[in-house]
Amino acid sequence: MRAVHAALALIAALMLGTAARAFDMEEDHVFPAATAQVAQLSILSTTDTAVFGPLIAAYQARHPGVAVRYTVASSQQIYLAVTAAAAPGYDVVISSAMDLQMKLANDGYARAHALPPGVALPGWAQWQDRLFAFAQEPVVVLLSRAALKGLALPHTRRDLIALLRDDPDRFRGRVGTYDVRASGTGYLFATQEARQSDSFWRLAEVMGTLAPRLYTSSADMIADLKSGALVLATNVIGSYAAPQFPPGSDGQIVELQDLTLTLLRTAFIPRTAQRPDLGGGFIDFLLGPEGYRLILASGLPPIGGAAFSDAPHLRPIRLDPGLLVYLDRLKRQNFLEEWTAALVRH
Amino acid sequence: MRSAALSLRQRLMLQLLVIAAVLAVLLYLTVRTVAGRAAEATQDGILGAATIAIAEQLRGSEAGVSVDIPYSAFSILGSISEDRIFYRIDVAGQTLTGYDDLPLPPKPPQGQAPVYYTSDYKQAEVRISAVSRPVLVANRVEPVLVMVGQTRLGQAAIAAQVAKVAAGLGIGFFAIALVLSLVSARSVLRPIDLLAAAVGRRGPRDLRSVEHPTPKELRPLVVSLNGFIARLRAALSRTETFIAEAAHHIRTPLATVRTQTEIALRQSEDEATRRTLRAVIRAVEESSRSAGQLLDHATVIYRAERLADEALDLAGVVRGVTEALRPTAELKDIALRLDAPGPVPVRGDRMLLESAVRNLLDNAVKYSPDDSEIGIAVRAEGARATLRVQDRGRGLGGKAKADLAERFHRGGNVADVVGSGLGLTIVEEVATAHGGSFDLSDREGGGTCALFTLPLR
Numbered sequence: 185m186r187a188v189h190a191a192l193a194l195i196a197a198l199m200l201g202t203a204a205r206a207f208d209m210e211e212d213h214v215f216p217a218a219t220a221q222v223a224q225l226s227i228l229s230t231t232d233t234a235v236f237g238p239l240i241a242a243y244q245a246r247h248p249g250v251a252v253r254y255t256v257a258s259s260q261q262i263y264l265a266v267t268a269a270a271a272p273g274y275d276v277v278i279s280s281a282m283d284l285q286m287k288l289a290n291d292g293y294a295r296a297h298a299l300p301p302g303v304a305l306p307g308w309a310q311w312q313d314r315l316f317a318f319a320q321e322p323v324v325v326l327l328s329r330a331a332l333k334g335l336a337l338p339h340t341r342r343d344l345i346a347l348l349r350d351d352p353d354r355f356r357g358r359v360g361t362y363d364v365r366a367s368g369t370g371y372l373f374a375t376q377e378a379r380q381s382d383s384f385w386r387l388a389e390v391m392g393t394l395a396p397r398l399y400t401s402s403a404d405m406i407a408d409l410k411s412g413a414l415v416l417a418t419n420v421i422g423s424y425a426a427p428q429f430p431p432g433s434d435g436q437i438v439e440l441q442d443l444t445l446t447l448l449r450t451a452f453i454p455r456t457a458q459r460p461d462l463g464g465g466f467i468d469f470l471l472g473p474e475g476y477r478l479i480l481a482s483g484l485p486p487i488g489g490a491a492f493s494d495a496p497h498l499r500p501i502r503l504d505p506g507l508l509v510y511l512d513r514l515k516r517q518n519f520l521e522e523w524t525a526a527l528v529r530h
Numbered sequence: 531m532r533s534a535a536l537s538l539r540q541r542l543m544l545q546l547l548v549i550a551a552v553l554a555v556l557l558y559l560t561v562r563t564v565a566g567r568a569a570e571a572t573q574d575g576i577l578g579a580a581t582i583a584i585a586e587q588l589r590g591s592e593a594g595v596s597v598d599i600p601y602s603a604f605s606i607l608g609s610i611s612e613d614r615i616f617y618r619i620d621v622a623g624q625t626l627t628g629y630d631d632l633p634l635p636p637k638p639p640q641g642q643a644p645v646y647y648t649s650d651y652k653q654a655e656v657r658i659s660a661v662s663r664p665v666l667v668a669n670r671v672e673p674v675l676v677m678v679g680q681t682r683l684g685q686a687a688i689a690a691q692v693a694k695v696a697a698g699l700g701i702g703f704f705a706i707a708l709v710l711s712l713v714s715a716r717s718v719l720r721p722i723d724l725l726a727a728a729v730g731r732r733g734p735r736d737l738r739s740v741e742h743p744t745p746k747e748l749r750p751l752v753v754s755l756n757g758f759i760a761r762l763r764a765a766l767s768r769t770e771t772f773i774a775e776a777a778h779h780i781r782t783p784l785a786t787v788r789t790q791t792e793i794a795l796r797q798s799e800d801e802a803t804r805r806t807l808r809a810v811i812r813a814v815e816e817s818s819r820s821a822g823q824l825l826d827h828a829t830v831i832y833r834a835e836r837l838a839d840e841a842l843d844l845a846g847v848v849r850g851v852t853e854a855l856r857p858t859a860e861l862k863d864i865a866l867r868l869d870a871p872g873p874v875p876v877r878g879d880r881m882l883l884e885s886a887v888r889n890l891l892d893n894a895v896k897y898s899p900d901d902s903e904i905g906i907a908v909r910a911e912g913a914r915a916t917l918r919v920q921d922r923g924r925g926l927g928g929k930a931k932a933d934l935a936e937r938f939h940r941g942g943n944v945a946d947v948v949g950s951g952l953g954l955t956i957v958e959e960v961a962t963a964h965g966g967s968f969d970l971s972d973r974e975g976g977g978t979c980a981l982f983t984l985p986l987r
Binding site: 311379506 | 596613615
């Protein structure tokens with residue numbers, strides 16, 4: 185219910201441009217400085233502390249006098265916090281909700297930052313000198329091998345539709361996907377998929393007949409698949425699933441061959457940053473060779489154009505103002521109506 | 531009068547360069563303006579297309595106006611430049627969706643075409659396209675205004691790039707103009723340089739009119755110059771004719787005076803009277819000699835311009851003059867020893883050469899003490915014909931030959947000898963006119979050695 189509430193607040197914010205309420209944080213952790221503290225770097229992020237911990241430790245090894253405050257919140261809360269200036273003082277904002285990040289940058293909430301000469305980021309992985317992507321993550325389908333019991337593994341949306349249609353009893357009540365009304369990330373995946381794939385609405389219709397379970401995070405879907413509550417989950421962030429389902433386990437990770445969206449995790453320095461120099465330094469560190477190595481070690485795929493030429497089904501969600509379109513009030517309203525009609529049967 | 535001190539080349543260069551600089555700046559400004567307008571027109575075109583694409587998605591119903599913004603409308607704008615995008619859709623003055631504080635057009639758009647305007651929004655300069663469409667809502671026609679704005683970073687980047695190219699063009703144009711100006715100034719001024727060189731090459735006595743080919747613009751100058759030369763030549767010629775006439779008119783009566791005085795001397799018996807008469811004769815002799823030298827000099831100057839060019843034997847000339855001078859020398863008991871073993875062929879003007887040799891020998895006789903000897907040697911040495919005259923006179927007295935050969939200049943040690951100071955001048959002028967040389971030096975054991983040379987034939 186909290187998520188729905190937040191979504192309503194987001195809609196209000198998108199309409200009015202401001203929101204008066206303070207934001208809800210999920211985690212708030214301070215990594216103290218190794219030596220006498222000379223400064224504090226504050227990071228507002230959607231990424232779990234567990235994933236980012238090693239990166240922060242490595243950063244602090246280089247800058248022992250800097251304490252790091254790491255706050256985790258949902259992408260909508262982050263959007264609200266930045267636009268309402270409810271959370272001043274954050275020096276870096278990291279989020280996987282590309283559309284909201286894009287809107288923040290477009291509306292002038294991001295500060296310009298020049299990357300150092302040694303750091304080369306492809307053009308598609310940054311917008312102006314404000315928004316920088318540091319990880320590219322495929323959006324995958326999760327399946328329970330045990331539940332499939334000998335059926336052929338689906339490789340495309342067409343396969344998936346046929347699988348669900350041919351054996352509805354096996355999947356009824358056991359398919360999961362994002363509740364796009366409540367999850368910004370889910371909304372981004374659904375709108376981009378609807379835009380780029382002809383099969384999206386047919387798949388939605390078929391899933392709608394199977395009493396789907398709706399989630400607000402990939403982690404919850406992964407947990408339910410592991411517990412056996414789900415046999416199929418769509419639009420799961422692949423980098424979260426991979427460590428949970430090593431080869432040989434029950435969970436099967438499928439990158440659909442007709443189209444697999446690739447999410448760019450982006451960072452920017454907000455205009456209200458207290459130490460924009462530290463924020464810029466952290467972004468440089470993330471995109472530098474050491475950051476690249478650590479991102480890879482943390483399980484997030486770092487930025488690299490080779491992935492797209494090697495796997496043509498991978499398509500990055502483009503970091504451009506087109507992302508603003510689905511944030512339009514009317515567009516969002518229309519999409520949610522259609523989506524609800526397809527997925528949610530009362 | 532600083533400008534008068536500038537050379538023609540400097541003036542020409544300066545003016546050409548000022549013109550080139552003005553043109554280069556004009557070129558720069560023109561390219562910038564045109565390219566800036568083109569970039570703006572391009573941005574306007576894309577913005578207008580996006581606005582119309584959105585306007586075409588407007589739908590009216592009983593419930594109101596709805597719009598389905600096409601993804602490509604913004605995506606295409608975003609793919610052309612990384613500019614920020616803003617939009618606003620108003621129905622009858624109420625914001626339906628988008629940025630409700632995006633500035634409205636200065637006046638509402640009419641017809642189908644979008645209007646474009648520039649405004650400040652969210653700390654940036656924004657170019658906005660606005661289009662109006664009537665939409666039927668519940669049997670009522672509502673005006674719907676669609677606005678799409680974009681920051682101008684892309685355009686600014688293009689403008690900066692164009693400015694760089696335009697500046698390069700301007701500088702390149704100026705550099706080419708600089709080189710061409712140099713070439714052109716040189717080529718235009720070349721006839722003047724050539725004329726100046728042609729006039730400068732002339733010898734000091736060359737008074738021919740200037741016949742150098744010159745461009746039309748320089749003709750008046752050359753004509754004036756030639757007129758001036760002609761007048762100078764006429765004046766010079768008149769002066770020389772006058773001197774020659776005067777010398778002639780003086781010499782003839784002097785000869786008469788001398789004859790009469792000699793007769794008077796022979797008839798007189800009073801010693802005082804005879805002394806006086808002898809002094810008169812000496813004075814008349816010197817006067818006559820001076821007049822003769824003046825005449826010679828005038829002749830030399832006159833003839834030097836149109837030198838007779840005949841084949842001569844220098845030895846023969848010297849011999850003739852020596853024989854003519856021998857009686858005068860014998861009056862002072864001076865022996866003239868001529869050493870001319872063979873003919874020495876030269877080309878030249880007999881009259882002038884005779885005059886030069888006569889003056890040379892005359893000088894030697896004049897400044898030699900009584901009862902001495904004068905050596906005269908004529909030789910062909912290498913490519914030169916040489917005439918050496920050696921006496922036991924009083925030498926140069928420390929004076930340089932250049933001074934002694936100057937017109938009317940005499941040595942410092944000859945106050946007791948009558949002379950005009952023209953003799954050596956004549957010798958020098960004849961030598962120069964024939965391409966020869968003349969030099970004086972002190973002789974070992976006292977006296978002077980005069981060396982007169984001519985090119986051998």
